[in-house]
Amino acid sequence: MGEKPQVLVIGYADDHCPDSARKLAYEVGCEIARRGGILITGGLKGVMEAASRGAKENGGLVVGIIPQEDKAYANPYCDVVVCTGMGWARDFITAYTADAVIIVGGGAGTLIEAIAAYFKLKPIVALRGSGGTADKYAGGYLDDRKAVKVWGENTPGKAVDRAFQLLKGEHR
Numbered sequence: 001m002g003e004k005p006q007v008l009v010i011g012y013a014d015d016h017c018p019d020s021a022r023k024l025a026y027e028v029g030c031e032i033a034r035r036g037g038i039l040i041t042g043g044l045k046g047v048m049e050a051a052s053r054g055a056k057e058n059g060g061l062v063v064g065i066i067p068q069e070d071k072a073y074a075n076p077y078c079d080v081v082v083c084t085g086m087g088w089a090r091d092f093i094t095a096y097t098a099d100a101v102i103i104v105g106g107g108a109g110t111l112i113e114a115i116a117a118y119f120k121l122k123p124i125v126a127l128r129g130s131g132g133t134a135d136k137y138a139g140g141y142l143d144d145r146k147a148v149k150v151w152g153e154n155t156p157g158k159a160v161d162r163a164f165q166l167l168k169g170e171h172r
Helices: 019-034 047-057 087-097 108-119 132-137 156-167
Strands: 006-011 038-041 061-066 080-083 100-104 124-127 150-153
Touching (some): 006 019, 006 087, 019 038, 019 047, 019 100, 019 156, 038 047, 038 087, 061 087, 087 108, 108 124, 108 132, 124 156, 150 156
Parallel strands (some): 006 100, 038 061, 061 080, 124 150
């Protein structure tokens, strides 16, 4: 891990992202920036854009790793855009780039990223009450091997706190 933790925020894409999840993602982005972390996202809209805006408005560095070949697809809050041209396969790049992952809502694409992080034994935190994938796996495991617990937290601040604690090896 580098000097600054790289935290991946994953969740709903724009086409099915409720406003409540956008608000939570924005707060997660704010909290990551306030703690000196680097925000990593899939670089598009929905949860990704909301978290990016939160981090950017709080002086954070925002990296968007997009599935397209053209950086014009990235949300306007990305400081660095990585164009993969790989479609869904880019979910492995986002997960492998991260030191920890925070899930805000999400569907099947979010689950792909969470599973990629799980395979690499990355710390994973799910924001309870944000819906979808986050609510389904918060406090549990992605499979019966129980390789990585998906920690569940009830607020954006507590989710970011937990991610940073896990990166320091604290498991309270």
